[in-house]
Amino acid sequence: MTVHLKDIAAYTGVSIKTVSNVVNGNYEHVGPETRAIVLDAIKKMNYRPNTAARHLRKASVSILAYAFPDLSNPYFTDIGDAIATVAAELKYTVLLDYTFAERDKELNILTGMSPHLLDGVILDSHALNVDDIAEVTASTPIVLLGERLFGAPFDHVLIDNVEAAYVATSHLIATGKRRIAAIGVQTARSEAPSLRLQGFLRAHAEAHIQPDNSLLMDGGLWHRADGARAMQQLLQREQNAMPDAVFCFNDLMALGAMSVINAAGYRIPEDIAVIGIDDIEDGRYASPALSTIAPDKPEIARLAVTRLVDHIKGHASQPPASIMAPFHLQARASTLGRQATH
Template sequence: MTVHLKDIAAYTGVSIKTVSNVVNGNFEHVGPETRALVLEAIKKLNYKPNVAARRLRNAQVSVLAFAFPDLSNPYFAEVAHAIIETASAMNYTVLLDYTFAQRDKELAILTGMSPHMLDGVILDSHTLDVESIAQNQSQGPIVLLGERLFGTPFDHVFIDNTEAAYVATKHLIDLGKRRIAAIGVQQALNEAPSLRLQGYKKALEEANLLLDSSLLVTGGFWHRADGARAMRDLLNRERASLPDAVFCFNDLMALGAMSAIHEAGYRIPEDIAVIGIDDIEDGRYATPALSTVEPDKQEIARLAVTLLIERIKGQRTQPPESILVPFRLQARASTLGR
């Protein structure tokens, strides 16, 4: 029976990364007691390093991975498309790994338990903390995307979600809207809800509008059905308490909300204006076309791929950076009218 690093890790209760460090003689990151424990397990389990495989692993294979949580969300599909295009221009192949925002699947892409050989990983994590990533990193350099893990020892590419939400809400206020609902509060898998809620509150406060907690609605997992369900809840209230605008924390929920508004016989934007964030392609072809905040997805892809490949090739040796990517308001018919 062949013994692998993961078998030693399971036997000793330490991470695969720690076992790898001991096997490869990188003792500076491993305490003496842990080192002795792993060495004893290596001897007892009769582990034999596969020299040919190790040599092959250490060679660059020009393959990257993009691990993301939600294949059903067009935003991630559009970012993935941009990453693949950027990497292809630099002669790299990208493997897509759909993690379902599950911890074990995010760990698998980092530890090498995924069956692919990779030079590096672009990770949009929704479950891991910094320590988990650092202890389990064995698939080369990592670049992080998304609204988590700020200040990490990895290159990180993201947008200013608070400011993006502020811009979206302020757009509605500038159009004369005063009862602005927010859909997507609380129930999601990362920090985006709290950051976007901060931006929403900032715009209201700046305009001297009181925060009405009855206009804050949860958004489930931020899909179309969640937006429609939240909007129906708002529309089932007394007419005097209806919102005159809705800021949805992403475009998918905005599309669902628009469907519910049409279904109830209200007009967009004359009765209720709608705006989202992400600028997914579906929103541009909705009726009416969806106003949104557009992250620069091409720049997200360019930065993520370039940073990762430079780390892989040893061309980038400076400390990791956190880089903000620009965004812009795309005002369309769902707020401006036809």
């Protein structure tokens, strides 16, 4: 029977990552007692590393993969385009893998095509946990994107979601809005809702405004229809209980919310201001143009690709880290109104 790292982990009671570190001679983060226990288990269980896979791993194929959950969301295609551009400059080809946020599909890109078909993977995971991917890291370099797997022992590129939401909400408050709804506060796919809600609440606290919890709306899958559905519920409230602004936790929901506001005859932003996050192209051409938090997508791509290539080439000298990419407020007509020309 073939013995795997997970079998040794179960036998010794330590994590798969710890076993992987011992097997690969990475003793820096493994204490001597734990190392001895794992080495003894390796001997007793007659574990044999997959030397054929390791040999194949050393032969670069100059192919990277970007695995992402949602092809219908333009944010992920924007990131994919930026990743492909940076990779091409470094003489790598990028395969795009649409995982549908399903665990088996995410695992397959890490194991089914590795190590001989891919040099490394940029993964925006919505289904895996740390143990799922710890065992493959010895043969497949990985860089993480997105708002999950915090604390995993991999380089992780993202924006500061708390600060981004704080900036968006503070902008609405600065324009005079006080009854601010939030759309997208729940989803099982990511930790982004809780992080963005923290920033939303912090902006209220600093402005000494008591938020109305009844204005915190579920975001479903964070698509246009989810934003529209939540906005319809908000517009059914009594006039004095309606919001005067809406912070949507991504641009797709904001576009859906704006369509409902326009159809109901309300003015944006005079009656209800709207802001999102992502700066997708559709928002720039909406009516009115959508204010948003704009992540620096080229920089996210540059950081992810260069970190991954460093790991592939064995040049990574720093321990895994969370790397914050910049963002900025892109204020447009959906919060500022029609601006006078000068």
